[in-house]
Amino acid sequence: MKTLAYHEGIPGHHFQLSIQQELKGIPFFRKMIPFIAYSEGWALYAERVAYEMGMYTNPYNNIGRLQAELFRGVRLVVDTGIHAQRWSREKAIDYMVRNTGMAESDVIAEIERYFVMPGQATAYKVGMTKILELRDKAEQALGDKYDIRDFHRVVLNNGSVPLNILEELVDKYIADTK
Numbered sequence: 001m002k003t004l005a006y007h008e009g010i011p012g013h014h015f016q017l018s019i020q021q022e023l024k025g026i027p028f029f030r031k032m033i034p035f036i037a038y039s040e041g042w043a044l045y046a047e048r049v050a051y052e053m054g055m056y057t058n059p060y061n062n063i064g065r066l067q068a069e070l071f072r073g074v075r076l077v078v079d080t081g082i083h084a085q086r087w088s089r090e091k092a093i094d095y096m097v098r099n100t101g102m103a104e105s106d107v108i109a110e111i112e113r114y115f116v117m118p119g120q121a122t123a124y125k126v127g128m129t130k131i132l133e134l135r136d137k138a139e140q141a142l143g144d145k146y147d148i149r150d151f152h153r154v155v156l157n158n159g160s161v162p163l164n165i166l167e168e169l170v171d172k173y174i175a176d177t178k
Contacts, residue, residue, distance in 0.1 A: 002056060003047050003065045012046035013039065020159045034160045036120060041127015041163075042155070044072065048128070074099045075121035078111065083118045130163045131155060134170045141174045150177070 006012055016039065021031050047065055056062045078096055081087035089111060096107045114121050139146045154173040
């Protein structure tokens with residue numbers, strides 16, 4: 001439950017979308033249209049940041065986060081299996097049931113979602129991985145000048161953007177900070 005709360009609430013979607021909707025000087029559509037890899041990537045990243053900040057108060061809370069990570073890893077396999085390897089519905093369901101321990105009824109709902117939204121499940125983890133990569137890049141480049149709060153401002157204060165634009169924004173932050 002904590003992982004879901006951090007994903008959907010603060011520091012996740014609620015936090016990210018509240019900032020996005022209050023941005024000044026950007027067109028209305030930029031406040032409303034999400035880039036899935038960015039927005040869901042931020043939410044997965046927020047789950048990890050909550051862990052790094054010590055917001056999971058005991059090891060059992062972290063088990064939920066790790067279980068969610070396993071689920072996301074299985075989704076990468078299933079999404080790719082369906083769309084690149086032409087897996088059948090049954091093969092995808094079987095793989096997810098065997099590797100997550102989820103109830104078959106829940107898995108069926110997930111698999112049917114992946115069939116009609118190619119790449120959507122993959123976008124979550126791609127976005128999180130990119131944000132972590134950019135964070136590491138900024139931290140390495142800036143050393144003592146690195147401040148995670150400034151990094152988060154760069155990521156959030158430009159609204160939902162494609163990941164290549166996010167990288168340009170972080171590169172500019174690094175250059176300006178140096």
